[in-house]
Amino acid sequence: MTFPTTRLRRFRATPALRALVRETTLEPGDLVAPLFVCPGEKIRRPIASMPGQAQLSIDEAVLEAKQLADLGVGGVILFGIPEKKDAVGSGGYAKDGIVPRALRAMRQSAPGLLLWADVCLCEYTDHGHCGVLTGERVDNDASLPLLARAAVAYAEAGADIVAPSDMMDGRVGAIRKALDAAGLAETPIVSYAAKYASAFYGPFREAAESAPQFGDRRGYQMDPSNGDEALREVALDLEEGADMVMVKPALPYLDIIHRVKERFGVPVAAYNVSGEYSMLKAAAERGWLDGERAALEALTSIRRAGADVIVTYHAKEIAPILGKKFP
Numbered sequence: 001m002t003f004p005t006t007r008l009r010r011f012r013a014t015p016a017l018r019a020l021v022r023e024t025t026l027e028p029g030d031l032v033a034p035l036f037v038c039p040g041e042k043i044r045r046p047i048a049s050m051p052g053q054a055q056l057s058i059d060e061a062v063l064e065a066k067q068l069a070d071l072g073v074g075g076v077i078l079f080g081i082p083e084k085k086d087a088v089g090s091g092g093y094a095k096d097g098i099v100p101r102a103l104r105a106m107r108q109s110a111p112g113l114l115l116w117a118d119v120c121l122c123e124y125t126d127h128g129h130c131g132v133l134t135g136e137r138v139d140n141d142a143s144l145p146l147l148a149r150a151a152v153a154y155a156e157a158g159a160d161i162v163a164p165s166d167m168m169d170g171r172v173g174a175i176r177k178a179l180d181a182a183g184l185a186e187t188p189i190v191s192y193a194a195k196y197a198s199a200f201y202g203p204f205r206e207a208a209e210s211a212p213q214f215g216d217r218r219g220y221q222m223d224p225s226n227g228d229e230a231l232r233e234v235a236l237d238l239e240e241g242a243d244m245v246m247v248k249p250a251l252p253y254l255d256i257i258h259r260v261k262e263r264f265g266v267p268v269a270a271y272n273v274s275g276e277y278s279m280l281k282a283a284a285e286r287g288w289l290d291g292e293r294a295a296l297e298a299l300t301s302i303r304r305a306g307a308d309v310i311v312t313y314h315a316k317e318i319a320p321i322l323g324k325k326f327p
């Protein structure tokens with residue numbers, strides 16, 4: 001049927017009609033808020049390149065987590081900034097490291113909130129790479145037991161979900177095995193399966209103080225030109241026991257999110273990364289666009305592409321207006 005029989009504008013006429021045929025939903029519970037936890041007390045150190053975000057000491061991070069829980073946000077994902085860094089990233093898997101301590105504190109005071117722990121060594125190594133080095137190369141197999149130790153330390157401290165973001169081959173299997181051996185067979189793994197070597201991580205590296213001190217991450221993160229390879233990464237992580245797979249970044253990789261969802265039909269997360277957030281904030285600060293509407297549209301597009309869950313710095317500002325905007 002064509003015009004004038006078919007008029008697609010009929011369902012666009014009023015808020016109620018638009019709501020009736022809306023295909024994609026976005027709810028606070030779909031969002032996971034990243035938190036950067038640092039040593040000290042009563043610290044809220046703003047991150048210049050990420051307006052509205054800050055490094056938080058554990059007491060402050062606990063308050064933040066409670067607020068997010070009250071807003072109905074689905075969870076938080078913790079990144080740690082350790083007291084000191086070393087070549088092997090030992091702060092990342094110490095049982096009393098910054099993230100386990102934060103997890104224990106949050107577990108007590110925000111009992112219902114899902115606590116995700118990012119598993120990677122880059123915040124904890126003095127060279128800033130995501131694994132340990134042999135010469136100047138990140139040594140895949142030598143990194144696996146350390147990542148597995150980190151995952152166990154976080155799960156023991158109360159993490160509901162561990163999320164390896166290091167991109168070493170075989171880490172999901174190594175982590176699954178270690179968790180099971182530690183009696184943590186029920187702890188799910190959300191793997192950053194298709195994680196690209198992206199320029200959009202720039203602000204995060206300021207936030208987490210994790211910029212590589214030499215070279216870059218192209219030796220282990222994916223080439224932005226590749227799509228089929230992302231499906232292979234996802235297939236391998238699922239075989240190794242991943243319970244949910246993540247695509248990262250989100251907006252420049254909506255095609256990948258879509259392909260992963262279509263092909264595998266498993267729970268999919270997408271990470272709306274620091275640079276995606278900062279771009280919108282910078283433009284909004286200049287009055288170049290409506291930051292709130294742009295964020296809603298961006299997050300909705302990530303859901304429409306196929307993501308069940310979105311890790312996003314917008315969580316706190318967007319959660320309260322969900323369901324009220326886009327009339």
Ligand code: PBG
Pocket residue numbers: 118120122130165166200201202203204205217272273274275
């Ligand atoms: C750690 C990690 C990174 C991000 C999440 N986990 C940075 C990186 O790989 O350099 C980036 C998140 C963001 O940009 O918001 N490996």
